Amino acid sequence: MAKGPTYKVKYRRHRKNKTDYKKRLKLLLSGEKRLVIRRGNNNIVAQIVEFTPKGDKILSSFTSQNLKKLGWKQHPGNLTSAYLVGYGLGKKSKIKKAILDTGLHKIIKGSAIFACLKGVVDAGIDVPHDKKILPSEDRIKGKNPEELEAMKKVIK
Numbered sequence: 001m002a003k004g005p006t007y008k009v010k011y012r013r014h015r016k017n018k019t020d021y022k023k024r025l026k027l028l029l030s031g032e033k034r035l036v037i038r039r040g041n042n043n044i045v046a047q048i049v050e051f052t053p054k055g056d057k058i059l060s061s062f063t064s065q066n067l068k069k070l071g072w073k074q075h076p077g078n079l080t081s082a083y084l085v086g087y088g089l090g091k092k093s094k095i096k097k098a099i100l101d102t103g104l105h106k107i108i109k110g111s112a113i114f115a116c117l118k119g120v121v122d123a124g125i126d127v128p129h130d131k132k133i134l135p136s137e138d139r140i141k142g143k144n145p146e147e148l149e150a151m152k153k154v155i156k
Contacts, residue, residue, distance in 0.1 A: 020104060027101055033059065035098040035127055037086075037116050039105065042077045046089040046116050048098060060093035062086075070154050079115040079135055080142040086116035088155045090123020097126045110135040 013019035027034055028051050036047045048060040064076035064085050074081060098120075102113055109132070118134045121127055141148055 017104065027099060030099055032097060032099045033095055034101040035089075035117070035120060035125070036101045036103070037105075037113050038103060039082070039112050039116075040077070042075075044077065044082045044085045044112060044116060046085050046120070048089065048093045048095055049101070059095070060089060062089035062092055067151070070151065072151055074142075074144075074147070077112070078142065079112055079139055080148055082112035082115040083119040083140045084148070084151055084155065086119025086121075087123050087152060088119075090120040090125045091155055093125070095125060100127055100129065107133070109133050110139065115140055 009015075011019070011021065014021060034049045034051075036045075036049050038045045042064075044064045046062050047058050050057045050059055062085050064072075064081045066088060067076065067081060067084055072081065072084065100117060105111075105113055114129075114133050115135050117127060117129060118140065121129070
């Protein structure tokens with residue numbers, strides 16, 4: 001560890017690899033609301049977040065656990081669930097435009113984060129993105145395309 005009078009200790013969240021402050025500052029300086037997508041093994045969380053000086057304010061949230069309450073019987077961490085989480089958040093929130101905040105997740109073409117982004121975009125929220133990074137329709141629909149369409153009707 002570095003020593004000396006000029007050494008400055010980094011912020012705790014930076015030391016623990018929880019926050020990329022340079023990326024966060026760029027997102028906050030844009031002045032737009034953020035579409036925050038976080039993925040675990042068995043859960044996907046999508047939120048619309050607004051910056052305030054006292055701290056971030058969550059305007060709207062939707063998780064794959066909400067899908068279970070609506071009758072979704074598939075695994076909550078797959079691409080179809082991610083798409084439905086994004087679609088549900090898009091229908092639930094009242095905003096028109098947002099920017100994507102992936103946090104420390106790696107940007108991988110066709111991943112669940114971008115399936116969720118596709119759901120948000122299909123629900124009517126304008127989020128700047130490249131069409132090449134989204135997963136294909138076949139991967140999103142999965143094995144039961146009828147079940148996906150039925151769930152989209154349930155989410156209003």
